[in-house]
Amino acid sequence: RANEAQRSRDDAQAGALADQQFTAEQNRLREEGRRSEGEAGRASQELQTQLRQTGATERANIPSGSTRETPEEAARRAGLIATKRAEVAELFKDASTKVTGPAKARIDQLKKEAETLHSAGTRLEDEEVQAQSGVLRRRLEILLAKFAEDPDLTNRLIQGGAQIDPVTGKWFDPSQSNE
Structure with missing residues (x-):
């Protein structure tokens, strides 16, 4: 029992350390994102994918009888994820009916980012x-709001690569350095 x-x-x-490393890396990526949203977004997605794969491997390597998450916790987390995904889907479904052209493509991009964020491996409490x-x-x-105005x-602006x-x-051009 002691063992x-x-x-x-x-x-x-080990889980807490991995979470701390993930948070530190996410903070670093967020800072980079202020300078180059596109590059940091891709790096963040790659990191999240790697961390999810690492987490799945770690969970697979945990000996039977020792788990990090009880079945009740897993069910609660799955319910939270399903609720969050439904909210996101409804929000973006409503938004995509209000816009056309490149703005619609940008909304679809935001939708994909949100779906990735609220994927099954996500810790919503984080x-x-x-x-x-x-x-x-x-x-x-x-x-x-910008689309409703003009x-x-x-x-x-979107077609020209501008970001909000x-x-x-405010609009900004991510290809222009702020420094």
């Missing part, structure tokens, strides 16, 4: 996930 308890503590510590989800929602809201200008800063709500 099982120690193994369980070791597993929990503050970073909550923050990213909020940023995606804010980007969508701003895009819809659809032609919005589509021309989720903090200021």
Whole structure:
């Protein structure tokens, strides 16, 4: 029993360390994203994919009798994920009926980012996930508002590669360095 308890503590510590490393890397990527949203987004997605694969491997290597998540916790998490995915699907379905052209393509891109974020491997309790989800929602809201103001200008800016800063709500060109 003592060995099982120690193994369980070791597993929990390894999981906490992996979470800390993930958060540190996500913070670094978020900072890079301010300079180059497209590059950081791709790197973040690759990192999330790698971490999910690593997490799946770690879970597969846990000896029987020692688990990190009880069946009740797994069911609760699965329910949260299903609810979040349904909310995201409804939000983007409604949004995509309101726009046309390049703005619609941008909304589809945001939808894919949201679906990736709320995938089955996501820990919805994680503050970073909550923050990213909020940023995606804010980007969508701003895009819809900009499109409602001037659809032609919005589509021309998107077609030219412009992005919307989720903090200021202003257009910017990610290819231009801020430094």
